[in-house]
Amino acid sequence: MRKWFVALALVAAAVPAASAAQLRTVTLSRQLEDEDEVRVSVEYGAGRFTVRPMDTGLLYRMNLEYDEDRYEPVADYSAHRLHVGVESIRGGIRGRDAEGGRLDLELARGVPMDLDLEFGAVRANVDLGGLALTRLELSTGASESIIDVSEPSPASMELARFEVGAAEFTARHLGNLNAERIEVDAGVGSLTLWLDGEWRRDARVGIDMGLGALELRVPEGLGLQLRKDSFLTSLDSEGLVKRGDTYQSLNWANATRKVTVDLDAAFGSVKVVWVRE
């Protein structure tokens, strides 16, 4: 449901701003202490949003540009919980008239981290490579998002969850998450999931898609099994063999690592593209 509200925020954001935004710049950082595990939650309504790892002895560093008449920055850290982002001063729909806003966040590499990213109408470029993620929850509204896990995570996680509203969403190197289960809940839009990266165990990927196009980019060495429960959804199953209710890659029986994709789609198209490693 949340994605629909975020989609609504996008519509509201399309209303031209009554006056030019007065941007304020804030830089925040915190030293890395002896954290066992940190819970990080990031909230950002609209603008440009980037996340990347760093090795500077800091827990985080955040550069933020925002409309000071409408928003205020948030940076709370207590009891190993970090909450950063912006909040609306007067309430209302977050993200409206946030043209020109920007949030650049750097997070400490190697610190066990429970990460919750929530952003609305943004252009997001998120690199989670090298972060020791123990849990990941990413929720995006009407955005153009690229999520990359450029390096393998030194930690393992049970579940990585992506909730996508009306968006153009690309996730790369999902194998590097080292997740047992990945869930993608998509509303409307275009979804590209790269199942490359370093899979250190067999995994399951659940995709629940409303209306849109899904492209699964699968490295040739990976064993893929696709179970589809769909309505009015086309499937371009190149390189897959249908066995009963499932589609399996030719190397399924012998593959070192196997990924099972459970697809629940309403309207749209699904395409499987094999890529060389």
Added chain:
Amino acid sequence: MSASRLANVVLALGLSACIAPFSIRAQVREVVSKEVSVGRSEASLALEFRGGDRLEIGFEDGSVLVDGESVGTYVTGDALDATWRALLGQAVALDDGPLAAALADWSVPSELTGDAATAARAIDQALESALRSTNVQAQVGDGSVSLGDPGSLLRLLLREPERLRLLGDALSGIDDDVRVYVAEDAVVAADETVEGDLIVIDGDARIEGDIEGDVVVVGGELELLEGSSVGGSVRLADARLVRNLGVVDGELVDVEDGVQLDVDEDVRLELREEIRAELREELRSEGPAFLSPFRSLAGSVADIMGHLVAVLVLGLVGAAVIAFAGDRVEVIADTARRAPGRSAAVGMAGAILLIPAWVIGFVALLVSIVGIPVAIVWLPAFPIAACVAALVGYLAVARNAGEWLADSDLPWTQWIRKSNSLITMVGGLLGLSVLFMVSHVVSILPFLGFLNRLLVVAGVVLTVVAIQIGFGAVILTRGGRKRDYARYTSDEAWEAAMNVDVGGVDDAPPAPGATVPDKGGGHA
């Protein structure tokens, strides 16, 4: 250790600081977190140090603030503002050690003069005292001496010899185990215990933890925060106790005046003054006590007037509704009268289902994609429509109530004329709010609080029931378009037209000379 010995040590340290400045190593403190904020009219820096203490320096709306206290002024874009923003520009790129060093090394630019230079010096001093941690460990028992600035002690001794005398007086009887701070503030955290004495010279002391010995403050301010304790005595020499929320086992002595302060008496005086101030404020807001009965009367009259104004406003709304949709109001009112139970049930069900219907409608429109623009209109339009329906329904019920009052023999109802829908409606509105008005009258009288509350509850119940019936009638009639529940049987139509009871027509003719009460027209 005697006072003279300690003074000698302190003096020796000060002299050694001047003669051999390199023997004292200035260290910068660890900066745990930083926040640099730069906007159109504000530019601020907030630092948090290991141990939890913070420093905040901000240029906000023309004021230069250090930890919330104004130390000067600036104009956006002037030399001071530009200097500060340049420093923040450096701070953005640095963290921890390099950041602390850069800030601590900052000095007042020579181009700044006058008030700008004064404010800049205050910033410099704040940064220095917050960031520098120059610890000189003297072998004086288990104690230590901390110098905020290596040259500060000598300056202190040369400039203010009077302080020496006060220091000597204050230190009499101090034990060996002593912690001395010179020209810097001392902070004793909540979980910290100083086993000996604490001496602060030319600085402030902020104590949240425990001091087992004495506390001596020379030329500064002392804050004893809640939960703090001092096992010995507190001695102030040219110093001030700005807050005393802790426990002092010993005496509180002002060395300069040679007087012992009575803490309890001080607190009592403060409390007494606060109570007096509150009483004064209360009396000022309420006025003299002998006016209280008149205030009650005035309040009740005001409440009654408020209700009358509300009735007037509703009457005006009713006039508009009758003018533009009189026929529909007739249908709604007839339905409410003919089927009040069904209307109330439908109204209650409608009220319960309002929010689900609102949400489901919104979601359904969203899902349909093409309905998204309609969904945006739906969000405000649906609740507004529901409120309008409830209001029109209430007005229709008020009209019925007005007719009932017109037919009744109740006093003060003769002015209600059924021939005039508006007057009938206003009469009904007054009738529906009469319980509230009576409650306001009752509230003037003493000892009738229970009756007053009872009347208010009854009034609320009556209003809610009227709204439920009216709202249900609006739903049943689809906004006054369907007459399914507003139709009369032929007898009822005849009765309504003639405004007589025809129930006994078949049984017995009306008595000769019987008159028909007539206050106006009936139902067509």
